[in-house]
Amino acid sequence: xxTTVTHLETSVAIDVSGLRKQxxxxxxxxxxxxxxxxxxIVALLGPNGAGxxxxxxxxxxxxxxxxxxxxxxxxDPQRAGRRWRAQIGIVSxxxxxxxxxxxxxxxxxxxxxxxxxxxxxxxxxxxxLAEHGKRRVRLLSGGQRRRLDxxxxxxxxxxxxxxxxxxxxxxxxxxxxxxxxxxxxxxDGTTILLTTHYLQEAEALADRVVVIAAGRVVAxxxxxxxxxxxxxxxxxxxxxxxxxxxxxxxxxxxxxxxLAARFGGxxxxxxxxxxTLEDIYLRLIGEGHE
Amino acid sequence: xxxxxxxALPGPLALGLRRAAVExxxxxxxxxxVLFTFSLPIVIMVILASVFTQVIPDTGGIxxxxxxxxxxxxxxxASTSFITLGAGIASDREDGTLRRLRGAPLPPVSYFLGKVxxxxxxxxxxLAIVLAVGVVAFDLTLPTEPGRWWTLAWVFVLGVTACxxxxxxxxxxxxxxRSASALSTLALIVxxxxxxVYFVPVSALPEPLITLGSLFPLKWMAQGTRSVFLxxxxxxxxxxxxWEHGRIALVLGAWCIGGLILCLTTFRxxxxxxx
Numbered sequence: 001x002x003t004t005v006t007h008l009e010t011s012v013a014i015d016v017s018g019l020r021k022q023x024x025x026x027x028x029x030x031x032x033x034x035x036x037x038x039x040x041i042v043a044l045l046g047p048n049g050a051g052x053x054x055x056x057x058x059x060x061x062x063x064x065x066x067x068x069x070x071x072x073x074x075x076d077p078q079r080a081g082r083r084w085r086a087q088i089g090i091v092s093x094x095x096x097x098x099x100x101x102x103x104x105x106x107x108x109x110x111x112x113x114x115x116x117x118x119x120x121x122x123x124x125x126x127x128x129l130a131e132h133g134k135r136r137v138r139l140l141s142g143g144q145r146r147r148l149d150x151x152x153x154x155x156x157x158x159x160x161x162x163x164x165x166x167x168x169x170x171x172x173x174x175x176x177x178x179x180x181x182x183x184x185x186x187x188d189g190t191t192i193l194l195t196t197h198y199l200q201e202a203e204a205l206a207d208r209v210v211v212i213a214a215g216r217v218v219a220x221x222x223x224x225x226x227x228x229x230x231x232x233x234x235x236x237x238x239x240x241x242x243x244x245x246x247x248x249x250x251x252x253x254x255x256x257x258x259l260a261a262r263f264g265g266x267x268x269x270x271x272x273x274x275x276t277l278e279d280i281y282l283r284l285i286g287e288g289h290e
Numbered sequence: 291x292x293x294x295x296x297x298a299l300p301g302p303l304a305l306g307l308r309r310a311a312v313e314x315x316x317x318x319x320x321x322x323x324v325l326f327t328f329s330l331p332i333v334i335m336v337i338l339a340s341v342f343t344q345v346i347p348d349t350g351g352i353x354x355x356x357x358x359x360x361x362x363x364x365x366x367x368a369s370t371s372f373i374t375l376g377a378g379i380a381s382d383r384e385d386g387t388l389r390r391l392r393g394a395p396l397p398p399v400s401y402f403l404g405k406v407x408x409x410x411x412x413x414x415x416x417l418a419i420v421l422a423v424g425v426v427a428f429d430l431t432l433p434t435e436p437g438r439w440w441t442l443a444w445v446f447v448l449g450v451t452a453c454x455x456x457x458x459x460x461x462x463x464x465x466x467x468r469s470a471s472a473l474s475t476l477a478l479i480v481x482x483x484x485x486x487v488y489f490v491p492v493s494a495l496p497e498p499l500i501t502l503g504s505l506f507p508l509k510w511m512a513q514g515t516r517s518v519f520l521x522x523x524x525x526x527x528x529x530x531x532x533w534e535h536g537r538i539a540l541v542l543g544a545w546c547i548g549g550l551i552l553c554l555t556t557f558r559x560x561x562x563x564x565x
Contacts, residue, residue, distance in 0.1 A: 062389075092389060094386065095386030095389070097385045097390060098312070099385070100316045100319035101316060101319075105315065109311075110394065112304075112308050113395050115298055116297045
């Protein structure tokens with residue numbers, strides 16, 4: 001068993017090529033390629049029905065694929081055994097299980113599944129539930145419940161952690177605390193694949209953003225450069241004779257200097273904007289749909 | 291952190307016992323369910339056995355209440371095993387338990403081992419309660435011959451196994467936890483009548499009902515428990531005029547095998563809605 005794992009060990013945590021998943025006539029995933037090296041946080045973005053969840057479920061070993069090559073931690077998730085499972089952590093959406101147990105009981109129970117678990121007290125501390133260890137799970141708030149899900153996901157010290165829309169329903173403060181937790185885990189060496197609807201979250205957390213639309217990867221890169229050259233063009237706008245004028249340019253400063261010279265000082269209604277990740281994202285998934 | 295995790299994985303048996311511990315905690319902390327599961331057969335037994343108290347002729351003073359209690363012992367253990375698993379697994383599927391376990395390094399056999407222990411503990415507790423109520427309130431006498439206790443033991447084991455497997459199969463057929471709970475309760479109540487548990491003696495039931503009841507384990511379990519707690523003069527009230535131990539073992543054994551096959555072919559880790 002150990003020799004097999006070592007033998008199949010590769011330099012990338014996730015290696016997918018030509019992945020396809022078909023439900024009847026519908027191609028949920030349609031020729032997806034993705035390589036994710038060890039370490040760091042990768043965000044998977046995409047509209048509902050883009051094949052995001054299906055892809056993640058295939059990577060987790062929860063769903064068989066129709067075609068393509070998939071290697072996660074060097075193994076095929078469809079055939080991988082318990083030793084492989086012990087090295088991945090999954091935080092899914094909408095779990096309401098174990099309601100009658102206490103927080104500590106649940107985490108201690110799942111810790112027992114793993115060969116080398118994180119101590120329960122340390123895990124609770126890490127997710128910020130240390131004070132709620134004796135609380136019944138059914139009494140937790142939505143945010144606390146998600147933290148418990150993360151605690152269960154990381155108690156086995158996974159090398160790869162799947163987070164499926166972890167902060168849905170969080171208030172802004174809880175979301176920021178949660179981000180800190182994810183950063184702590186990543187700093188510890190855990191590779192994290194994050195699925196999210198929140199562009200702000202992807203931008204704040206991820207080293208790399210992968211956009212999926214219509215079952216394929218339509219963009220892939222660091223959040224700041226996503227969308228390629230178009231991202232660098234700034235829009236300079238001003239008012240001239242009561243009419244809004246604008247120009248798109250890669251070098252806004254000379255444009256503004258020229259305007260300042262023309263107006264002899266202050267430029268009325270001057271704004272310089274760059275496309276937000278959201279603008280880029282909407283453009284990308286728009287293309288994917290065509 | 292980038293090296294494969296060292297250390298050995300815990301064994302399936304050890305994990306099964308851990309599952310059993312959380313199953314038992316979860317079950318006994320859910321007060322309403324516990325109350326319903328345990329009390330339904332007992333409440334009905336108390337009502338029926340209190341209403342029909344006359345002595346049955348030619349039996350040496352056995353009352354109708356004792357006849358009720360004899361069969362209700364089977365009704366109790368059928369109820370705990372069938373409903374606990376039928377509703378319990380459907381709710382595990384719905385609330386994300388099964389999904390989470392599938393994503394964890396837990397062998398499926400450990401999950402089922404946990405359920406087996408839960409059902410055994412719940413059914414033994416139910417058996418003890420029904421016996422206690424029977425002895426205290428309805429002149430039930432505990433047998434002294436070891437042979438009768440042996441009969442109780444194998445009827446219990448085969449009966450609980452058959453009902454558990456039937457419950458697991460039903461949980462896969464139901465669309466949701468709610469419908470699994472309703473379906474299993476309904477099925478059980480119908481079978482309680484058709485098997486001569488809520489209606490005694492079983493031989494007085496109309497022919498079609500006897501036929502229906504005979505197809506399912508409960509009729510045979512009740513016949514088995516009556517044979518343990520009632521004198522042999524009562525065989526006159528059985529459908530075949532005998533306790534038919536051989537046939538009881540055969541039918542229950544067939545249900546165990548058939549139920550296992552049914553479970554293996556129908557069991558789903560996911561809910562229907564997320565397929």
